Amino acid sequence: MIRTENLTKTFALRKNQPPIQAVQNLTLEVKEGEVFGFLGPNGAGKTTTVRMLAALIRPTSGSAFINQFQIGRDDTQIRRSIGILTETPGMYERLSAEKNLSIYANLYDVADVKGQVEKYLRMLGLWNRRMDEVGSFSKGMRQKLAIARALLHEPRVLFLDEPTSGLDPEAAKLVRDFIEELKSEGRTIFLCTHNLDEADRLCDRIGIFKSRLIAVDTPANLRQRLFGRRVVFHLRALNPEWVETLRRFEFVKEVTPVDNRLLVRLDEPEQYNPVLIRKLVECGADLQFVGEIRHSLEDIYLQTLQAEE
Numbered sequence: 001m002i003r004t005e006n007l008t009k010t011f012a013l014r015k016n017q018p019p020i021q022a023v024q025n026l027t028l029e030v031k032e033g034e035v036f037g038f039l040g041p042n043g044a045g046k047t048t049t050v051r052m053l054a055a056l057i058r059p060t061s062g063s064a065f066i067n068q069f070q071i072g073r074d075d076t077q078i079r080r081s082i083g084i085l086t087e088t089p090g091m092y093e094r095l096s097a098e099k100n101l102s103i104y105a106n107l108y109d110v111a112d113v114k115g116q117v118e119k120y121l122r123m124l125g126l127w128n129r130r131m132d133e134v135g136s137f138s139k140g141m142r143q144k145l146a147i148a149r150a151l152l153h154e155p156r157v158l159f160l161d162e163p164t165s166g167l168d169p170e171a172a173k174l175v176r177d178f179i180e181e182l183k184s185e186g187r188t189i190f191l192c193t194h195n196l197d198e199a200d201r202l203c204d205r206i207g208i209f210k211s212r213l214i215a216v217d218t219p220a221n222l223r224q225r226l227f228g229r230r231v232v233f234h235l236r237a238l239n240p241e242w243v244e245t246l247r248r249f250e251f252v253k254e255v256t257p258v259d260n261r262l263l264v265r266l267d268e269p270e271q272y273n274p275v276l277i278r279k280l281v282e283c284g285a286d287l288q289f290v291g292e293i294r295h296s297l298e299d300i301y302l303q304t305l306q307a308e309e
Protein backbone atom coordinates (compact mmCIF):
# COMPACT_ATOMS: atom_id res chain seq x y z
CA MET A 1 0.00 0.00 0.00
CA ILE A 2 2.85 2.36 0.94
CA ARG A 3 6.24 1.58 -0.54
CA THR A 4 9.39 3.66 -0.45
CA GLU A 5 12.78 3.02 -1.97
CA ASN A 6 15.80 4.97 -0.78
CA LEU A 7 13.57 7.93 -0.09
CA THR A 8 15.79 10.87 0.83
CA LYS A 9 15.20 14.50 1.74
CA THR A 10 17.96 17.02 2.22
CA PHE A 11 17.24 20.60 3.22
CA ALA A 12 19.81 23.07 1.98
CA LEU A 13 20.14 25.93 4.44
CA ARG A 14 22.37 28.99 4.12
CA LYS A 15 25.54 28.90 2.05
CA ASN A 16 28.13 28.21 4.73
CA GLN A 17 26.04 25.68 6.59
CA PRO A 18 25.98 21.97 5.84
CA PRO A 19 22.63 20.71 4.50
CA ILE A 20 20.27 18.89 6.86
CA GLN A 21 19.81 15.24 5.98
CA ALA A 22 16.26 14.93 7.30
CA VAL A 23 15.50 11.53 5.72
CA GLN A 24 18.19 9.19 4.41
CA ASN A 25 17.53 6.23 2.13
CA LEU A 26 14.26 5.17 3.68
CA THR A 27 13.16 1.83 2.25
CA LEU A 28 9.92 0.59 3.70
CA GLU A 29 6.75 -1.28 2.90
CA VAL A 30 3.46 -0.87 4.75
CA LYS A 31 0.82 -3.42 3.84
CA GLU A 32 -2.84 -2.78 3.22
CA GLY A 33 -4.84 -2.68 6.47
CA GLU A 34 -1.73 -2.33 8.61
CA VAL A 35 -1.28 0.22 11.39
CA PHE A 36 2.37 1.21 11.13
CA GLY A 37 3.93 3.17 13.99
CA PHE A 38 6.69 5.55 13.00
CA LEU A 39 8.69 6.40 16.11
CA GLY A 40 11.65 8.65 16.56
CA PRO A 41 12.99 11.53 18.63
CA ASN A 42 12.27 15.20 17.92
CA GLY A 43 13.79 16.25 14.64
CA ALA A 44 14.17 12.63 13.45
CA GLY A 45 12.49 13.40 10.13
CA LYS A 46 9.07 11.83 10.72
CA THR A 47 7.02 14.82 9.60
CA THR A 48 9.29 15.30 6.60
CA THR A 49 8.65 11.65 5.64
CA VAL A 50 4.90 12.08 5.96
CA ARG A 51 4.99 15.28 3.94
CA MET A 52 6.85 13.51 1.14
CA LEU A 53 4.47 10.54 1.20
CA ALA A 54 1.48 12.88 1.11
CA ALA A 55 2.96 14.60 -1.96
CA LEU A 56 3.28 17.89 -0.09
CA ILE A 57 7.04 18.20 -0.59
CA ARG A 58 9.36 16.70 -3.17
CA PRO A 59 11.96 14.11 -2.19
CA THR A 60 15.57 14.93 -3.01
CA SER A 61 16.00 11.39 -4.33
CA GLY A 62 14.49 7.93 -4.15
CA SER A 63 10.94 6.94 -4.89
CA ALA A 64 7.67 6.24 -3.10
CA PHE A 65 4.36 4.74 -4.07
CA ILE A 66 0.92 4.85 -2.54
CA ASN A 67 -0.81 1.90 -4.17
CA GLN A 68 0.27 2.12 -7.78
CA PHE A 69 0.63 5.91 -7.65
CA GLN A 70 4.13 7.32 -7.61
CA ILE A 71 4.91 10.49 -5.72
CA GLY A 72 6.15 13.23 -7.98
CA ARG A 73 4.33 11.66 -10.94
CA ASP A 74 0.75 11.01 -9.75
CA ASP A 75 0.42 13.61 -7.00
CA THR A 76 -3.21 14.47 -7.70
CA GLN A 77 -4.28 10.83 -7.41
CA ILE A 78 -2.17 10.46 -4.27
CA ARG A 79 -3.81 13.43 -2.59
CA ARG A 80 -7.21 11.96 -3.39
CA SER A 81 -6.42 8.53 -2.03
CA ILE A 82 -4.89 9.61 1.28
CA GLY A 83 -6.05 11.49 4.35
CA ILE A 84 -3.60 13.44 6.46
CA LEU A 85 -3.72 14.81 9.96
CA THR A 86 -0.84 17.23 10.36
CA GLU A 87 0.77 18.22 13.65
CA THR A 88 -0.91 21.62 13.72
CA PRO A 89 -3.99 21.46 11.58
CA GLY A 90 -5.26 24.87 10.47
CA MET A 91 -8.98 25.64 10.40
CA TYR A 92 -11.16 28.59 9.45
CA GLU A 93 -11.56 29.97 12.96
CA ARG A 94 -14.58 32.19 12.28
CA LEU A 95 -16.56 29.49 10.54
CA SER A 96 -18.59 26.73 12.15
CA ALA A 97 -17.32 23.17 12.42
CA GLU A 98 -19.90 22.11 9.86
CA LYS A 99 -18.92 24.85 7.41
CA ASN A 100 -15.22 23.99 7.80
CA LEU A 101 -15.89 20.38 6.88
CA SER A 102 -18.25 21.30 4.02
CA ILE A 103 -15.56 23.46 2.43
CA TYR A 104 -13.09 20.60 2.50
CA ALA A 105 -15.65 18.05 1.31
CA ASN A 106 -16.36 20.29 -1.68
CA LEU A 107 -12.66 20.73 -2.38
CA TYR A 108 -12.33 16.95 -2.49
CA ASP A 109 -15.40 16.59 -4.75
CA VAL A 110 -17.16 14.44 -2.17
CA ALA A 111 -20.44 13.28 -3.73
CA ASP A 112 -22.65 13.49 -0.63
CA VAL A 113 -21.19 16.49 1.22
CA LYS A 114 -24.01 16.81 3.74
CA GLY A 115 -24.10 13.10 4.50
CA GLN A 116 -20.34 12.75 4.93
CA VAL A 117 -20.05 15.84 7.10
CA GLU A 118 -22.85 14.58 9.35
CA LYS A 119 -21.36 11.07 9.48
CA TYR A 120 -17.99 12.23 10.77
CA LEU A 121 -19.30 14.98 13.06
CA ARG A 122 -21.43 12.32 14.73
CA MET A 123 -18.67 9.68 14.81
CA LEU A 124 -16.32 12.08 16.56
CA GLY A 125 -18.90 13.38 19.00
CA LEU A 126 -19.08 16.91 17.56
CA TRP A 127 -22.60 16.86 16.17
CA ASN A 128 -24.07 18.99 18.96
CA ARG A 129 -21.36 21.61 18.47
CA ARG A 130 -21.55 21.69 14.68
CA MET A 131 -22.89 25.26 14.48
CA ASP A 132 -20.22 26.70 16.82
CA GLU A 133 -17.27 28.70 15.54
CA VAL A 134 -14.11 26.61 15.47
CA GLY A 135 -12.34 29.52 17.22
CA SER A 136 -14.28 28.57 20.36
CA PHE A 137 -13.20 24.89 20.24
CA SER A 138 -10.90 23.26 22.76
CA LYS A 139 -7.71 21.53 21.57
CA GLY A 140 -9.37 18.12 21.77
CA MET A 141 -12.38 19.25 19.76
CA ARG A 142 -10.13 20.77 17.11
CA GLN A 143 -8.15 17.58 16.87
CA LYS A 144 -11.31 15.54 16.42
CA LEU A 145 -12.51 17.98 13.78
CA ALA A 146 -9.17 17.71 11.97
CA ILE A 147 -9.48 13.91 12.02
CA ALA A 148 -13.01 14.19 10.63
CA ARG A 149 -11.68 16.47 7.90
CA ALA A 150 -9.00 13.92 6.95
CA LEU A 151 -11.69 11.28 6.46
CA LEU A 152 -14.40 13.07 4.50
CA HIS A 153 -13.31 11.64 1.15
CA GLU A 154 -12.99 8.11 2.62
CA PRO A 155 -9.27 7.64 1.99
CA ARG A 156 -7.91 4.10 2.26
CA VAL A 157 -4.56 5.40 3.55
CA LEU A 158 -4.25 7.72 6.50
CA PHE A 159 -1.26 9.62 7.81
CA LEU A 160 -1.70 10.66 11.40
CA ASP A 161 1.00 12.89 12.87
CA GLU A 162 0.72 12.93 16.68
CA PRO A 163 -3.07 12.41 16.74
CA THR A 164 -3.38 12.40 20.54
CA SER A 165 -0.71 14.91 21.53
CA GLY A 166 -1.98 17.43 24.06
CA LEU A 167 -5.32 15.67 24.54
CA ASP A 168 -6.72 14.79 27.95
CA PRO A 169 -6.93 11.03 28.70
CA GLU A 170 -10.61 10.80 27.77
CA ALA A 171 -10.20 12.59 24.43
CA ALA A 172 -7.02 10.61 23.70
CA LYS A 173 -8.90 7.36 24.34
CA LEU A 174 -11.70 8.42 22.03
CA VAL A 175 -9.17 9.13 19.27
CA ARG A 176 -7.39 5.81 19.89
CA ASP A 177 -10.67 3.88 19.79
CA PHE A 178 -11.48 5.69 16.59
CA ILE A 179 -8.14 4.67 15.06
CA GLU A 180 -8.96 1.06 15.97
CA GLU A 181 -12.30 1.43 14.26
CA LEU A 182 -10.58 2.77 11.13
CA LYS A 183 -8.22 -0.19 11.24
CA SER A 184 -11.14 -2.61 11.50
CA GLU A 185 -12.49 -1.05 8.31
CA GLY A 186 -9.26 -2.19 6.63
CA ARG A 187 -7.67 1.23 6.21
CA THR A 188 -3.92 1.55 6.20
CA ILE A 189 -2.65 3.87 8.90
CA PHE A 190 0.78 5.46 9.15
CA LEU A 191 1.00 6.76 12.69
CA CYS A 192 3.68 9.11 14.03
CA THR A 193 3.57 9.29 17.78
CA HIS A 194 5.72 9.96 20.82
CA ASN A 195 3.28 8.03 22.96
CA LEU A 196 4.94 4.63 23.08
CA ASP A 197 2.17 2.98 25.03
CA GLU A 198 -0.26 4.09 22.35
CA ALA A 199 2.00 2.73 19.61
CA ASP A 200 2.27 -0.58 21.45
CA ARG A 201 -1.49 -0.88 21.70
CA LEU A 202 -2.39 0.20 18.19
CA CYS A 203 0.41 -0.79 15.85
CA ASP A 204 0.93 -4.05 13.98
CA ARG A 205 4.50 -3.03 13.21
CA ILE A 206 6.81 -0.32 14.35
CA GLY A 207 9.66 1.48 12.67
CA ILE A 208 12.23 3.21 14.88
CA PHE A 209 13.59 6.08 12.88
CA LYS A 210 16.27 8.71 13.26
CA SER A 211 17.00 10.15 9.83
CA ARG A 212 17.24 6.52 8.76
CA LEU A 213 15.32 3.41 9.68
CA ILE A 214 17.06 1.77 12.63
CA ALA A 215 14.68 -1.11 13.33
CA VAL A 216 11.39 -2.32 11.98
CA ASP A 217 9.28 -5.23 13.18
CA THR A 218 6.25 -6.18 15.26
CA PRO A 219 6.43 -5.00 18.89
CA ALA A 220 6.57 -8.66 20.00
CA ASN A 221 9.52 -9.48 17.73
CA LEU A 222 11.41 -6.33 18.74
CA ARG A 223 10.92 -7.31 22.38
CA GLN A 224 12.10 -10.85 21.82
CA ARG A 225 15.10 -9.76 19.75
CA LEU A 226 16.29 -7.25 22.32
CA PHE A 227 15.43 -8.83 25.61
CA GLY A 228 14.47 -12.45 25.01
CA ARG A 229 11.54 -13.66 27.12
CA ARG A 230 11.47 -13.70 30.87
CA VAL A 231 9.12 -15.38 33.29
CA VAL A 232 8.67 -14.58 36.97
CA PHE A 233 7.80 -17.23 39.55
CA HIS A 234 6.44 -15.80 42.81
CA LEU A 235 7.06 -18.16 45.72
CA ARG A 236 5.87 -18.09 49.31
CA ALA A 237 9.52 -18.56 50.32
CA LEU A 238 12.62 -19.03 48.19
CA ASN A 239 15.11 -21.81 48.82
CA PRO A 240 18.41 -20.71 47.16
CA GLU A 241 19.02 -24.30 45.99
CA TRP A 242 16.17 -23.98 43.53
CA VAL A 243 18.15 -21.45 41.54
CA GLU A 244 20.68 -24.17 40.70
CA THR A 245 17.92 -26.72 40.13
CA LEU A 246 16.39 -24.54 37.41
CA ARG A 247 19.75 -23.59 35.90
CA ARG A 248 20.35 -27.27 35.15
CA PHE A 249 17.64 -27.29 32.48
CA GLU A 250 19.33 -26.71 29.14
CA PHE A 251 16.49 -24.55 27.85
CA VAL A 252 16.95 -22.10 30.74
CA LYS A 253 19.26 -19.22 29.81
CA GLU A 254 19.41 -17.33 33.07
CA VAL A 255 17.91 -17.53 36.57
CA THR A 256 17.95 -14.52 38.86
CA PRO A 257 16.59 -14.67 42.42
CA VAL A 258 14.95 -11.43 43.66
CA ASP A 259 13.36 -11.56 47.14
CA ASN A 260 10.84 -14.38 46.95
CA ARG A 261 10.83 -14.41 43.18
CA LEU A 262 12.75 -16.27 40.53
CA LEU A 263 13.26 -14.48 37.22
CA VAL A 264 13.91 -16.97 34.45
CA ARG A 265 15.01 -16.13 30.92
CA LEU A 266 14.08 -18.74 28.34
CA ASP A 267 12.71 -19.13 24.84
CA GLU A 268 9.25 -20.64 24.36
CA PRO A 269 7.88 -20.31 27.89
CA GLU A 270 4.58 -21.74 26.62
CA GLN A 271 6.37 -25.05 26.14
CA TYR A 272 8.77 -25.01 29.09
CA ASN A 273 6.93 -23.25 31.92
CA PRO A 274 4.96 -26.41 32.82
CA VAL A 275 8.27 -28.28 33.22
CA LEU A 276 9.61 -25.59 35.55
CA ILE A 277 6.38 -25.42 37.52
CA ARG A 278 6.35 -29.21 38.00
CA LYS A 279 9.97 -29.14 39.14
CA LEU A 280 9.44 -26.33 41.64
CA VAL A 281 6.38 -28.03 43.11
CA GLU A 282 8.33 -31.31 43.30
CA CYS A 283 11.04 -29.46 45.26
CA GLY A 284 8.40 -28.31 47.73
CA ALA A 285 7.96 -24.73 46.50
CA ASP A 286 4.70 -22.94 47.27
CA LEU A 287 4.05 -21.28 43.93
CA GLN A 288 1.82 -18.23 44.28
CA PHE A 289 1.84 -16.68 40.78
CA VAL A 290 3.59 -17.14 37.44
CA GLY A 291 3.75 -14.43 34.83
CA GLU A 292 5.71 -13.14 31.88
CA ILE A 293 7.77 -9.99 32.32
CA ARG A 294 6.90 -7.76 29.44
CA HIS A 295 9.31 -5.00 28.52
CA SER A 296 7.57 -1.81 27.62
CA LEU A 297 7.90 -0.36 24.16
CA GLU A 298 9.68 2.50 25.89
CA ASP A 299 12.46 0.08 26.96
CA ILE A 300 12.72 -1.20 23.39
CA TYR A 301 12.74 2.28 21.91
CA LEU A 302 15.36 3.66 24.29
CA GLN A 303 17.56 0.60 23.99
CA THR A 304 17.40 0.69 20.19
CA LEU A 305 18.29 4.37 20.00
CA GLN A 306 21.07 3.95 22.56
CA ALA A 307 22.58 1.06 20.62
CA GLU A 308 22.45 3.21 17.50
CA GLU A 309 24.31 6.03 19.20
Ligand SMILES: Nc1ncnc2c1ncn2[C@@H]1O[C@H](COP(=O)(O)OP(=O)(O)OP(=O)(O)O)[C@@H](O)[C@H]1O
Pocket residue numbers: 011020022040041042043044045046047048049
Ligand atom coordinates in the same frame (compact mmCIF):
# COMPACT_ATOMS: atom_id res chain seq x y z
N1 LIG B 1 11.31 23.24 5.53
C1 LIG B 1 12.43 22.93 6.16
N2 LIG B 1 13.56 23.63 5.96
C2 LIG B 1 14.71 23.31 6.57
N3 LIG B 1 14.83 22.31 7.46
C3 LIG B 1 13.73 21.59 7.73
C4 LIG B 1 12.47 21.86 7.11
N4 LIG B 1 11.56 20.96 7.58
C5 LIG B 1 12.21 20.18 8.46
N5 LIG B 1 13.52 20.54 8.55
C6 LIG B 1 14.55 19.91 9.39
O1 LIG B 1 14.53 18.51 9.13
C7 LIG B 1 14.75 17.77 10.35
C8 LIG B 1 13.59 16.81 10.56
O2 LIG B 1 12.43 17.57 10.93
P1 LIG B 1 10.98 16.89 11.10
O3 LIG B 1 10.02 17.99 11.38
O4 LIG B 1 10.71 16.02 9.93
O5 LIG B 1 11.20 15.98 12.41
P2 LIG B 1 10.15 15.17 13.28
O6 LIG B 1 10.70 13.79 13.42
O7 LIG B 1 8.79 15.29 12.71
O8 LIG B 1 10.26 15.93 14.68
P3 LIG B 1 9.16 16.17 15.86
O9 LIG B 1 9.02 14.86 16.56
O10 LIG B 1 9.85 17.19 16.70
O11 LIG B 1 7.90 16.65 15.21
C9 LIG B 1 14.93 18.80 11.44
O12 LIG B 1 16.30 19.02 11.63
C10 LIG B 1 14.27 20.05 10.87
O13 LIG B 1 14.87 21.23 11.37
